[in-house]
Amino acid sequence: MGISRVHRLIRLITLLQSRQAKSADELTLDLHVSRRTLFRDLKLLEAAGVPYYHERGKGYRIRQSYFLPPINLTVAETMGLMILAKSAEAERNRPLAPAALSAIYKLIAITPDPIREACSDLLENISVTPIQPVDGHDETRVYHELQRAIDEQLVCDVAYQSPTEDEPLTCKLMPYAMHLANNAWYVLGKTSAHGNEVRVLKLVRFRSVELTRRRFKRPAKFQVSDKLGLAWKLIPEGKEYNIEIEFSAKVATNVTEVRWHSTQQIKTLDDGRCRVSFRVDGLNEIAWWVCGYADQARVIKPAALRKRVREMHERASKLNT
Structure with a gap:
C-alpha cells in the first residue's frame, strides 16, 4: 500500500471520528478523491475492522467507543x-x-x-483552600440511589428532613433530574406530599431513600431550567419582580466582580457607588443576599423587598441588643 493511501486512510478515519457525520460528497471534497476511490477506502476500513456506519440522511461516522484520539496537553x-x-x-x-x-x-x-x-x-507555589465536605452524611449513596431511580424511572420511598420541620417527611418521590448548585446536589421531582408541584430537594437532607418496583413516567419535555426559571438561586415563588439595589462605594467593587444572576445589569456612579438591577422570581432568596451587605446596600425597588429587608434588619437588631 502506498504512503499517500496510508495518509488518506488516516485522514478518512479522522474525519469519521468527528462529532458531525459526513456525507459521501463531503468526504470526497475533504479527501480530494472520487466517489469510487472513497468507497474503495471505506471497504478497506471495513476489512480492517474499523466500525464505521452510515446514518440515513446524515452521513458516515465511526462509533465513538472505537478509540479516542491522542491527547497532547499544554x-x-x-x-x-x-x-x-x-x-x-x-x-x-x-x-x-x-x-x-x-x-x-x-x-x-x-x-x-x-x-x-x-x-x-x-x-508548589500555588495554594488551594478546598471546600470542606459535609460530615456525617452519605451523600454519595443517596446520589447513586436517586440517579438509578431517575434512569429506571422508579418511585422511591423517602424520608426528608426539611429545615423548617421537626420531624422528617415520609413520602413517595418520583425523581426527574439531578442538579448541582452552590456546591450542593439537589434532586428535582414530584412527591406524594406536594401534589403536582415539582420540588427541589437537597440530597444532604435525605434521611433514607428506598427504591420500589413501581414505575413512573417522566415528562418528556421536562427541563431543570424551566423549573428554576428566574429564581435567585433555586426556589421560584411564582411572581417576578424588577429589582434595583444601590451599593456603597465600599462594597461596589466586590458586588460588580460577580455575575450573581443571568438578568444582572450594572450602572457605576461617579462617586464609586453602583446600582445593580435584576429580574427575579420571588423575594425570599434575594432578601437574604441583600441583608448580607447590612448597611452597605439600599433597596430602591420594589417596595415589597425594601420592607422585607428592613423587617429582617429590625429583628436582627433586637436579637443582638
Whole structure:
C-alpha cells in the first residue's frame, strides 16, 4: 500500500471520528478523491475492522467507543488539571468525585515527563483552600440511589428532613433530574406530599431513600431550567419582580466582580457607588443576599423587598441588643 493511501486512510478515519457525520460528497471534497476511490477506502476500513456506519440522511461516522484520539496537553492545561485535582481531593467522598479524580490523574499521567515535572514545580507555589465536605452524611449513596431511580424511572420511598420541620417527611418521590448548585446536589421531582408541584430537594437532607418496583413516567419535555426559571438561586415563588439595589462605594467593587444572576445589569456612579438591577422570581432568596451587605446596600425597588429587608434588619437588631 502506498504512503499517500496510508495518509488518506488516516485522514478518512479522522474525519469519521468527528462529532458531525459526513456525507459521501463531503468526504470526497475533504479527501480530494472520487466517489469510487472513497468507497474503495471505506471497504478497506471495513476489512480492517474499523466500525464505521452510515446514518440515513446524515452521513458516515465511526462509533465513538472505537478509540479516542491522542491527547497532547499544554503546560497550562496540565497545570489546570493538577489544580483541579488538588482542590477536589477534599471532596473525594462527594458524588462522582472519585471518578472525576481518576480521569484527571489518567490525563496527567500521559503528559510528557518534562511538562509534568515543570508543572509539579510550579504547583508548589500555588495554594488551594478546598471546600470542606459535609460530615456525617452519605451523600454519595443517596446520589447513586436517586440517579438509578431517575434512569429506571422508579418511585422511591423517602424520608426528608426539611429545615423548617421537626420531624422528617415520609413520602413517595418520583425523581426527574439531578442538579448541582452552590456546591450542593439537589434532586428535582414530584412527591406524594406536594401534589403536582415539582420540588427541589437537597440530597444532604435525605434521611433514607428506598427504591420500589413501581414505575413512573417522566415528562418528556421536562427541563431543570424551566423549573428554576428566574429564581435567585433555586426556589421560584411564582411572581417576578424588577429589582434595583444601590451599593456603597465600599462594597461596589466586590458586588460588580460577580455575575450573581443571568438578568444582572450594572450602572457605576461617579462617586464609586453602583446600582445593580435584576429580574427575579420571588423575594425570599434575594432578601437574604441583600441583608448580607447590612448597611452597605439600599433597596430602591420594589417596595415589597425594601420592607422585607428592613423587617429582617429590625429583628436582627433586637436579637443582638
